[in-house]
Amino acid sequence: MTKPRLFSGMQPSAASLHAGNYIGALLQWRDLQVEYDAVFCVVDLHAITVPQDPAELREATRRTAAQYIAAGIDPASSILFVQSHVPAHAELAWVLNTLTGFGEASRMTQFKDKSSKQGSDAASVGLFTYPILQAADVLLYDAEIVPVGEDQRQHIELTRDLGHRFNTRFGETFVLPEVRILPETAKVYDLQNPGSKMSKSGESPQGILWLLDEPTVLAKKVKSAVTDADRDIRFDPAEKPGVSNLLSLLSVLGGQPVPALVDQFAGRGYGDLKSETADAVVAAFAPVRERALELLADPAELDRLLAGNADRAEAIASATLAKVYDRIGF
């Protein structure tokens, strides 16, 4: 029986992925890869839409792939590859560019956010057409589901619109993907600024738990998490964002539902909550870190593995592209 196809991707991340990427994306992917025929991509073509350093990008791509594998993405049953290794992504993106209205692309809110941070003169046209490349990523693989965060919903809608438009104009070619929004319960907040989600661009270095942090560093960060002045341990993200963030971290990494944790911590202090959460974070991340460092110690082997997976991706993508080229008259 063939399983439905799933596609998802993440940009290469310089130093390390963080707890948000791990819990919000990798753990979901790891579980989904069982029921789906999963294709996971390190989207380095997307990474060059903002200024980047070549040596850092190359290293970041390897490090990101190593962390996917270390977190449980199986590169034998799933496909795990690097976007720039498969030229069909850029080729299909060009075709889709010609089907996208300028006004339609201008309505993408992520571009508005990112370009306003850079200043609109500094923003590249590549940043503007980013969602169209993302549409190509998904459509090339006949993906039926695309698990992403809420911020990507608009891009998957554009993907469906472009796929539908192509199908209508040139004949049935693309599968229209469904968005699968990653669960809100898998959201991780900055330890120092628990009103904001944990992000690689977070302002306080102590607020971000990196998957490749040493265990002692992880424990220290959790123990210095910002909480609040009252001493009540309950789950209330609006009133008690710091405490609630620790409870959800402990719940997802320790495997106990939040209400059971709240019962357990009745009458106990924040120190206990922090120390149990620190233990859970260390227990979850340390083996992932070790495995990732092992993979990174042999970059030639990792590159071979990624090249083999790129061949598997290429086989699917080039078949789709050949159909597209034929239908548009190439």
Ligand code: ADP
């Ligand atoms: P960042 O916000 O650090 O730039 P990305 O936007 O590159 O992270 O996110 C990559 C993936 O990780 C996405 O699937 C996103 O939904 C997930 N993710 C990022 N930050 C978090 C977070 N704090 N909590 C849960 N998931 C997150």
Ligand code: NA
């Ligand atoms: Na982001």
